[in-house]
Amino acid sequence: MNIIVCLKQVPGTTKVSIDPQTNTLVRQGIKNIVNPFDTYALEEGVRIKEKHGGKVTAISMGPPQAEEMLREAISTGADEAILLSDRSFAGADTLATSYTLARAINKIKEDNLVICGRQTIDGDTGQVGPELAEMLGIPFIAYVSRIEEINNGRIRVQRLVEDGHEIIESTLPAVITVVKEINTPRLPSLRGMSKAKSAVITTWTAQEIGADKEMVGLSGSATRVIKIFFPQRVRHGEMLQGSPESQAASLIDKLRQAKLI
Amino acid sequence: MEYLLSEQQKTIQGLARRIAEERILPVRAELDEKEEFPWAIMKDLAESDLFRVFLPEAYEGLGGGCLDLCLVVEEISRVCSAVAISYAATALGSFALLEYGTEEQKRKYLPDIAAGKKLAAFALTEPTAGSDAGAIKTTAKKVDGGYVLNGTKQFITNGGEAELYTLIILTDPSRGARGASAVLVEKGTPGFLFGKKEKKMGIRASATRELVFQNCLIPEQNLIGREGMGFLMAMKVFDRSRPGIAAQAVGLAQGALDTAVDYARQRIQFGHPIIALPVIQDKLADMAIQVEAARALTYAVARTIDSGAKNFTAESSMSKVFASDTAMKVTTEAVQVMGGAGYMRDYPIEKMMRDAKITQIYEGTNEVLRGTIAAELRKRKTKRE
Incomplete structure (x- = not known):
């Protein structure tokens, strides 16, 4: 099994600022973490490798600082890591991102299974997984909560749906996105950390993956963020007056009216 | 305090701390309550290679020594001393084999210990x-x-x-x-x-x-x-393992001190956080002095052992006696700082006080070890004359 896991660095804080020009997140100078959902994708990839053999390649599109995250991926079980980094990739929406990832995955060629987290915690769209499958022209299964079997070029999984589970079988290669119920990601190991320290992280530019400049980054993005704002929260407080007994009685009335009790 | 740890030792310390905080902290009260052996955590420690730190590379270890072991034990013990001793006892159980075993015996058993597949x-x-x-x-x-x-x-x-x-x-x-x-x-x-x-x-x-x-x-x-040779080997094994108990005690004391400081900053009495009260300040300062002194002694002894010293019976005993007495004192004082809350099982501090007592008892009671130290003093004096 050759497994590709897509990872993204996201801000490890909610205190972020927005670039007024592009309306995208300012990623410089803030502490980044691996998108938590992607850690489940990586763990599952490593578990599949441990069971069926093969190789796990971690891949990310991002600025040079994302190399640190890819090293961490190696310390928790990835065999190789590829960073897609090019100035022209900046400002990409999900379409341009999945195009870029797809170009890189096409270059790797020998992939059997691509695993992504269900969504990122910054963009929150959950679109890159399905778009990636579409661009690669292979089947896609979202919200996988358990891998039941991988055999003879087929994969059978359990996936989370609104009111239960579905069992789905697909041919390989395929793209899946995973939910956090699927596993508990392992912590790094000392041997893995020492391997990560000396690992060579391959960097590919737009040219190296043969990407069309018009399809990547801001220029390849079909969507533009017009405005980002915090929703206004309006709270209507009401102070009850009177003796404690009458306050309690009127509180009960109000809770009953609101059908809360 | 700067203890001049190597890069590798800092990595080991950081990883042990992460496991302690992410995996042990959420379950420590339940493990204590149910008296349940922490198998899931042993697995985490194994997967993170922490059972490898005290074994030579020839047997799938990472080639670290007594100090590396102490750093792991201390970090785990800061959160849960019971988990720390389950880990440290495996080191104790493999020391005789490591020191006196044949090549064949070591090859047979140590790689599985290093991988954490087997506890000792x-x-x-x-x-x-x-x-x-x-x-x-x-x-x-x-x-x-x-x-x-x-x-x-x-x-x-x-x-x-x-x-x-x-x-x-x-x-x-x-x-x-x-x-x-x-x-x-x-x-x-x-x-x-x-x-x-x-x-x-x-x-x-x-x-x-x-x-x-x-x-x-x-x-x-x-x-x-x-x-x-069994009795002699046992004594030598304990000389090597006692700094591990000292590290367990240091971790416990540090955990208790941290908990007490947090509480004293938040607990308001007489209109101020109690950390503003001189009596509380005196207590916390004394606790901090003791903890740091115990740590410094423990690390110094561990380094003495790692330097290849031949006889460290007295030094090893000193670290264990001083650190365990410190743990008992500091955890008791931490309960006192927290008052009624400290006595309640909803807070972690009474567990730390209960956990501390054993460090004065096992791997040589502090009474026996004081005797050992005194005997070494006499021996050294006689040698010089």
Whole structure:
């Protein structure tokens, strides 16, 4: 099994600022973490490798600082890591991102299974997984909560749906996105950390993956963020007056009216 | 304080701290309450290679020494001392093999210990032989192709959970302590049974059991070193392991101090956080001084051992006595700082106080060890004259 896991660095804080020009997140100078959902994708990839053999390649599109995250991926079980980094990739929406990832995955060629987290915690769209499958022209299964079997070029999984589970079988290669119920990601190991320290992280530019400049980054993005704002929260407080007994009685009335009790 | 740790040691310390905070902290109260052996955490420690730190690279270890082991034990103990001792007891159980075992024995057992696939244990204490370790009665009778074991070991940490046991037994009962030897016994050997699991005051998640031997036949090649060397080996093993108990005590004390400081900053009495009160400040300052002094001594002793020193009986005993007395004092004071809340089981501090007591007792009571230190003082003086 050759497994590709897509990872993204996201801000490890909610205190972020927005670039007024592009309306995208300012990623410089803030502490980044691996998108938590992607850690489940990586763990599952490593578990599949441990069971069926093969190789796990971690891949990310991002600025040079994302190399640190890819090293961490190696310390928790990835065999190789590829960073897609090019100035022209900046400002990409999900379409341009999945195009870029797809170009890189096409270059790797020998992939059997691509695993992504269900969504990122910054963009929150959950679109890159399905778009990636579409661009690669292979089947896609979202919200996988358990891998039941991988055999003879087929994969059978359990996936989370609104009111239960579905069992789905697909041919390989395929793209899946995973939910956090699927596993508990392992912590790094000392041997893995020492391997990560000396690992060579391959960097590919737009040219190296043969990407069309018009399809990547801001220029390849079909969507533009017009405005980002915090929703206004309006709270209507009401102070009850009177003796404690009458306050309690009127509180009960109000809770009953609101059908809360 | 700058302890000049190597990059590798800082990495080990950081990883142990992360496991302690992410994996142990959420479950420590439950493990204590249920007296449940922390298998899931042992697996985390194994997967993170932390069982490798104290073993040589030739046996799948990472080639670290006593200080590396101490750093892991301290970090785990800062959160849960019971988990820390379950880990440290495996190191104790592999020291005799590591120091005195044959190449063949080491190759057979150590890689599995390093990978954390097997836990180990060390068994000396018996119902009639505690501080007077020379009074052991368990025998190993030489027969064709091996030894037949009979007797009972008591209060054995990791008993029942470990796969590999180093026992100190008598191969020649007529010679007393000089007839003692060290042997390896694997769990599952016919005639090797486990007695009751003890209910303890503290370190309740750790397993403490009786080991019972009834005509238990072990192969001859399970003897470690030579017959008659067992008692000496046991003493040497403890010299090496005591800084680990000191580190456990340092971690406990640090955890208690941190908890007390947090509480004192938040607890408002007389209109101010109690940390503004001079009596509380005095207590916290004394606690901090003791903890740092205990840590400095423990690390210094661990480094002495790692430097290849030959005799460190006194130094190793000093670290264990000082750090464990510190842990008892600091955890008791931490409960006092927290008052009624500290006494309640909803807070972690009473557990730390219960856990601290054992560090003054096991691997040589502090009374016995003070005697050992005094004896070394006399010996050294005599040598100089």
